[in-house]
Each structure stands twice: as structure tokens, then as C-alpha cells.
Amino acid sequence: MNVNEETRAAVVEAQWLDTRRTWADRLERLGPEVWRLGTLAVLEEAHEDPILRQLYPYTSHCHVHFSSTTRFPYEVAVPFVIPLPDGRFRVMRKDPAGQVGEVDTAGEAVALVVGHVPPRLRLAATGLPMDG
Template sequence: MLRQLFPYTSHWNVKLSSTTAFPYEGAVPAVMQLPGGRFRVMGGDPFRVIGERGSAEEAVALVAAHLPPGLRMATTGLPMGDEPMVKPGMTKPGMTKPGIADPPPAGRRAL
């Protein structure tokens, strides 16, 4: 199943998502490299440690053992069961145009 997920990095962690674009799915445990060649696997909440392993292969096996039920293969779109956080082409919820929170006053044009 891991090969069917989208890999990305964030804050020096390797993460896997069932979406290929932001917002990424955060249900799959992440892997952080530690000093000395060890790896920490963290689930759901970034501060919840699932375990530490001595090799990348062992860390990946731990991730595979903690996959959430019902996980789907990577697809373009929103995380499982989420409503759109941002409309396509918008940068923040409620924006009418990218980067513009409200339409310009009558007689003025948007930059």
C-alpha cells in the first residue's frame, strides 16, 4: 500500500499522503531521521511517537503496520472525507479571486 501513496517532505520529515496536492492527507504516520542513523515514526499528532527504529527499512515497516483503515491509493483531490478547505484557484477560504479577499470597490479594478 505504501507505494500507492504520494511521498512528500515537511519540516525534515518524510510523509505519505493519499492526495497528490495540498492539502495533503495527514493520516499516515511520518518518519523523522534522528542523529546516529536512527528513525522516529510519529502518528496522527506529530508529538505522538509510535516508535524508533535503527534503519529506514524498519521505520517504513512500522509505518506500514500503523496505516489507518480504509486508506485509499493516492489521487488528486482532497483528503478522505474532508470538505474543500479552499476552492480551486483560491488561496484562502472565502476569497473571490486568488490573493483578493473581497471584490474591489465599484469603479476600481483588481491588481
């Protein structure tokens, strides 16, 4: 791993730590709503996967996304996960007809995301999509 890759890996890992810590703090402050629990569960499961751990995680409206860039506008090459109010999870692609599936556990949701990872996906690049 060269210095640039080490720097990118450090930025990505710091985001994983910060995002997971933020959601754990929200649970403590605001209470264990099902969707909050689901968001944290997806983040924890996804961090355990070596492929997804290379990507930059971010959340929006409790949805868990994975970017191949570290700055907005994010470049999203894999599906994202929506924790549902009933405790299940919906996995979606960006395109309009994008539902990949609905599953019962965060682990199953992460497996669906990993199953749709494009070939040659690499460590998230710092900067904007056109910088990468």
C-alpha cells in the same frame, strides 16, 4: 483499473520518482549528512512497499510523509518518519502524543508506518481532501 485510477497512479508514481531523485541530487550536491542519507533511505524502502507506494510522498524538514491526496493541504492517514542525527529513525503520528517508536533502520521505520495503516486505505486521490 479505470482511467481515473491510472491517472492518479501515474501522478503518485511521478512524485515518488521526483522525490527520490531530488534527495539523491541533494546528497550529491551537499554531501552525505546522516539525516539526508536517512531521508533517501526511507523513501527507497517505502517505495518498495505496495501499500505506501499508493500514497503521495512528500518531505518537509527531512521528514518523510505519505498523503492520501496529491495537493496541499495533504491528508495524512499514516505516521511519518523523522531521520535522526544519530542515524536512527523516529516514527510519529500527527497527534500530539504521537510517537510510534524509534528504530535503527529505514526498513524498520517503514514497517512501523505500514503497521499503522488504517483499513481500506486506497490510492491517493488527486486534488484536495474534500475532492477525494
